[in-house]
Amino acid sequence: MRVGVKLLLVVVAVTAAGVLIGFYVSNLTTLAGSPAYSVPVSGTPSHPVVYLKIQTVPAVGPKLSQNPDWVSYLILTKSGWKRETVWNLPANATVHVTDYNFDSASGLRNPYLARPQGIVGNRVLIDGKPADHIDPNSASHTFAVPALGIIVAFPGVAANAKNQCGAAPCTLAMAHTTTQFVFHTTTPGHFRWQCFVPCAAGWIFGNGGPMQTIGYMDGFLNVKA
């Protein structure tokens, strides 16, 4: 084979590999192909309003995951509670969030994160009562979108509470805390969210498994125009 042909083949192969790697990275970073839930939008086109209902469960259970003992977020969809953590939201929208937390407290590694930030009024409603902080030791999980400055910690269920939920599906008849808050989405963008409580029991530093896997304690807000 002539040298020129060999060189051409190498160039073609390298280019093809580069394009494939590019597609792979692009697919990975935008999570194209991952299940993304488009949260229903109300309000007007200029002032969209979204009601986001989520829950945090101590174990996701066998119906929703192959890792039944993993802690997880769930979102309420038209077809019930789903384990999907990539959410499509409209830009410049008002987002009303309600979290039902069925898990007990494991405490924040950094107490500073117990102060609600980046949300309307920097206050939350916990079981209907306004609060501008929680006891960092009572934190069970957080909903945090660092790029938007949003941090909200959810208090855990009391250790001696009756009728605790062992694994999803959990019902509101079971012991839980309810946290409500409002935030505004910005211009379109792709924002990761995560839990800051090291809540992955059995993993090193509490930060392995579900804390490192999108679909459990991490996800994306796809804010779209």
Added chain:
Amino acid sequence: MASEPTAAAPPVDSTNHGLRVVVAWLVLSAIATPLVAIYVGPLIPPGNGSVQAQGQVFDNQVMTSLMTPVLCLMAVFFAYGLIKFHARRSEAVLDGPPLRNDARVQLLWIVITSTMVLFLAGFGTYELLKDGAGGGQGPNPIALPAGHQSAFQVQVIGQQWQFTYRYPSFGGLESNELYLPENTLVELHVTSLDVIHSFWAYELGVKADANPGVDNVAYVTTKGPLTFHVRCAELCGLWHGYMYNNGYVVSDAQFHSWAAQQMRLYASIKPFMDKPASQGGAPYALSYFPAPGGGPPQVRAG
């Protein structure tokens, strides 16, 4: 009786190729080195965002300038060899003359390269010891910039996956935004609450590992107003690639205004932050100094 055919002897080349290469190299170096030093050097990162960053640019400028004649020599030698010594298609392939030892060339080579390496080692050490060059120096820094006793302290706390910042001189105020006053010597105390991170304030020329349980001290002297990038430079898990945000160098007045606003927001959580770690408070002191032999961290006196 026919005589045996004999191979024709190659023509004797009396050209002084070495002299040609040296002359071409000197001319090229004389042109390229000032151009690189003047025009390319200042463009090398990280820019002039701080005194330390400016020092790094200068270091890079010196090294690039030194490197230019070396690169020129390689380029000239390579090009000359390709042009002058390549065999044409019509020419028979002949074995070249044998290579023999040349003590002068070897000596020259050893002297020049040794001088350059020793100079760079000395130069680098001097630049590093001058003020730490923006690098983390561990808990007991030795490259102390002038006036370090009165430096403005900021604690940088890494955790999966966000940096937060504490300001001991503002009652331990903590924020997820890094604001620094301009024209100020800042003493950064970098640590981590979980795994190893690395605090990299690119335009400030600061990079310091954030190790759990370790107080890694770095110094930086800010200049004028600046927005800089902060990134984690140590692969630390799922959201490592998203562990970044902006930092700001602002005027003194703007800094105090920002701090006052943050203090108001911080008031609700402050009682929990001020508790000792054994009572559920922040697991680190205003300036993190692990107690000898373990135990809770201590606040540095003074």
